[in-house]
Amino acid sequence: MQEEKHIFKEEKNLEKLRTENLNAWFSSLQILKNINISIKKNTLTAIIGPSGCGKTTLLRCFNRLHELTPGARIEGKVFLEDLNIYDNNLDPVLIRRRIGMVFQRPNLFYNMNIYENVISGYILNKRKISKEELDNIVEKSLRLAGIWDEVKDRLKNHPSELSGGQQQRVCIARALAVEPEVLLMDEPTSALDPISTYKIEDTIKTLKDHVTIIIVTHNMQQAARISDEIIFMYMGEVIEVGRTSEIFTNPKKKLTEDYITGRFG
Amino acid sequence: MNYRIRKIYSEIMLGLCVFSFILGVFFLFWILGDLFIKGLSSLNLSLFIELPKPPGIPGGGVANAIVGTLLLSIIAGIIGIPIGILAGVYIVEYGNNRLAWWTRFISEVLSGIPTIIIGVFVYILIVISMKRFSALAGGVALSIIMIPIITKATEESLKMVPNSVREASYALGAPKWRTIIKVVLPSGSSGIVTGIMSAFARIMGETAPLLFTSLNSSFWSLRLDQPIASLTVTIYNYATSPYKEWQNIAWASSFILAMIVLLLNILAKYYARRKTHF
Ligand SMILES: Nc1ncnc2c1ncn2[C@@H]1O[C@H](COP(=O)(O)OP(=O)(O)OP(=O)(O)O)[C@@H](O)[C@H]1O
Ligand SMILES: [Mg+2]
Numbered sequence: 001m002q003e004e005k006h007i008f009k010e011e012k013n014l015e016k017l018r019t020e021n022l023n024a025w026f027s028s029l030q031i032l033k034n035i036n037i038s039i040k041k042n043t044l045t046a047i048i049g050p051s052g053c054g055k056t057t058l059l060r061c062f063n064r065l066h067e068l069t070p071g072a073r074i075e076g077k078v079f080l081e082d083l084n085i086y087d088n089n090l091d092p093v094l095i096r097r098r099i100g101m102v103f104q105r106p107n108l109f110y111n112m113n114i115y116e117n118v119i120s121g122y123i124l125n126k127r128k129i130s131k132e133e134l135d136n137i138v139e140k141s142l143r144l145a146g147i148w149d150e151v152k153d154r155l156k157n158h159p160s161e162l163s164g165g166q167q168q169r170v171c172i173a174r175a176l177a178v179e180p181e182v183l184l185m186d187e188p189t190s191a192l193d194p195i196s197t198y199k200i201e202d203t204i205k206t207l208k209d210h211v212t213i214i215i216v217t218h219n220m221q222q223a224a225r226i227s228d229e230i231i232f233m234y235m236g237e238v239i240e241v242g243r244t245s246e247i248f249t250n251p252k253k254k255l256t257e258d259y260i261t262g263r264f265g
Numbered sequence: 266m267n268y269r270i271r272k273i274y275s276e277i278m279l280g281l282c283v284f285s286f287i288l289g290v291f292f293l294f295w296i297l298g299d300l301f302i303k304g305l306s307s308l309n310l311s312l313f314i315e316l317p318k319p320p321g322i323p324g325g326g327v328a329n330a331i332v333g334t335l336l337l338s339i340i341a342g343i344i345g346i347p348i349g350i351l352a353g354v355y356i357v358e359y360g361n362n363r364l365a366w367w368t369r370f371i372s373e374v375l376s377g378i379p380t381i382i383i384g385v386f387v388y389i390l391i392v393i394s395m396k397r398f399s400a401l402a403g404g405v406a407l408s409i410i411m412i413p414i415i416t417k418a419t420e421e422s423l424k425m426v427p428n429s430v431r432e433a434s435y436a437l438g439a440p441k442w443r444t445i446i447k448v449v450l451p452s453g454s455s456g457i458v459t460g461i462m463s464a465f466a467r468i469m470g471e472t473a474p475l476l477f478t479s480l481n482s483s484f485w486s487l488r489l490d491q492p493i494a495s496l497t498v499t500i501y502n503y504a505t506s507p508y509k510e511w512q513n514i515a516w517a518s519s520f521i522l523a524m525i526v527l528l529l530n531i532l533a534k535y536y537a538r539r540k541t542h543f
Binding site: 063065068070093094095096097100101103105107108109110111120121123124125126171174175178 | 361427429430432433434435436437438439440443444447448451452454
């Protein structure tokens with residue numbers, strides 16, 4: 001018993017994601033400045049900071065989406081365990097299969113029905129599995145995203161039938177369906193009502209046991225409710241990193257305190 | 266004062282608009298009316314099943330020309346649709362380089378070239394080197410007319426596909442080409458289908474480029490390396506002939522052609538109206 005706990009604790013302390021002098025630009029505009037952070041395995045990290053400080057950009061550096069914007073580039077390294085995801089010989093596609101993402105706004109595929117959307121990770125990557133297994137994956141993922149009951153009778157319908165909040169939860173199901181090791185979530189609940197938000201938060205909390213989650217949020221209460229660690233960013237820099245309880249009760253930097261108490265941002 | 270001038274000005278403009286509208290509609294109905302009256306009265310079954318007969322002999326049809334037009338369109342489609350779509354995809358999805366700029370430029374220039382020049386071009390390129398007029402040459406000429414229309418339609422509809430959808434696909438680990446095939450193209454499909462329909466409607470009405478390429482034939486033929494009849498060239502020949510029966514057949518053929526083109530245009534509109542959801 002004692003030993004099991006010990007092992008579990010060690011698991012928790014393993015590093016999952018780390019950046020080394022990460023800088024990012026849009027054309028000549030530097031957005032991220034020398035980011036050095038480390039994120040532990042199977043923890044929930046919340047990135048907070050005022051609008052435009054580079055939270056989304058940082059998230060998009062973790063799955064190499066940033067570089068797809070014309071004129072965007074990065075310098076530095078990002079390690080997924082001990083693999084540098086910016087290694088020149090590495091196909092970014094392989095990284096993106098291990099690191100899932102939920103975007104700020106729902107972006108379901110409108111050429112697919114709800115069911116196909118959930119398994120689109122398999123369709124798009126030509127992963128062949130049986131119909132039965134797919135059915136299971138769909139149900140499991142939709143349940144995890146807290147939307148199974150709402151859509152179980154209309155899986156073959158078009159996603160535009162769903163409300164924005166429902167679509168966002170299907171987006172979460174779609175990301176979960178491929179069982180990513182890391183899940184990036186960019187303000188996943190900013191478009192949701194309190195009840196859906198609560199459902200998602202519940203999901204996120206249960207996922208934490210086997211997925212490393214990094215979530216961007218503007219909602220301080222949410223960050224306090226669900227996260228283990230907090231990264232506070234300001235104008236492209238990481239100002240403070242720490243355990244959620246500490247950041248909220250005892251921030252080390254004045255800027256952090258001002259932000260979380262709502263004095264600006 | 267100022268207001269009154271503006272108001273008068275506006276009224277004059279409105280009057281001009283209404284006038285040109287009426288003028289346009291007047292001619293449209295005149296043409297269609299003539300076509301209906303003369304075309305319908307000459308329409309009969311033998312038109313669809315018989316081969317042309319020499320003047321003076323009753324009966325005779327344009328069955329081979331109908332088949333010919335279809336065959337020419339199919340050849341043009343087989344060549345023109347993939348090239349047109351690929352060019353459009355290239356421009357939108359890989360569009361940040363000089364080659365894409367040139368692709369778009371060439372496509373735009375191509376769509377402005379008079380079709381008779383395309384006919385001459387294919388004549389020099391294919392007819393002279395094969396030493397004969399052929400269905401293939403006709404199909405190629407028509408495909409060159411099709412390509413820029415389809416490229417433009419593909420370009421326009423892929424631009425409507427929001428980038429967030431592409432990113433969703435990339436974020437799931439899909440490579441770019443699979444994203445294009447599985448997400449981007451299907452999302453823009455209704456616009457592309459519309460473009461293809463209009464392109465077919467357009468080429469089916471072409472005469473000039475066929476005069477140099479597929480020419481004409483009074484026989485059944487499905488051979489690509491032989492001249493082939495087409496509705497438009499048949500209409501051209503028959504309508505300018507001095508024989509009354511032939512002129513009637515020209516009217517009936519025009520009616521058939523107009524109906525096919527109209528149907529294609531309606532289909533195109535139908536597809537365009539289908540919900541794209543964006
Ligand atoms: N495609 C782009 N081209 C140029 N600049 C961009 C682009 N996208 C974002 N930026 C700029 O990069 C900076 C950081 O943007 P980012 O989206 O990362 O901010 P954020 O912290 O996520 O903000 P928010 O909380 O409002 O979502 C902003 O100043 C923004 O204007
Ligand atoms: Mg953002």
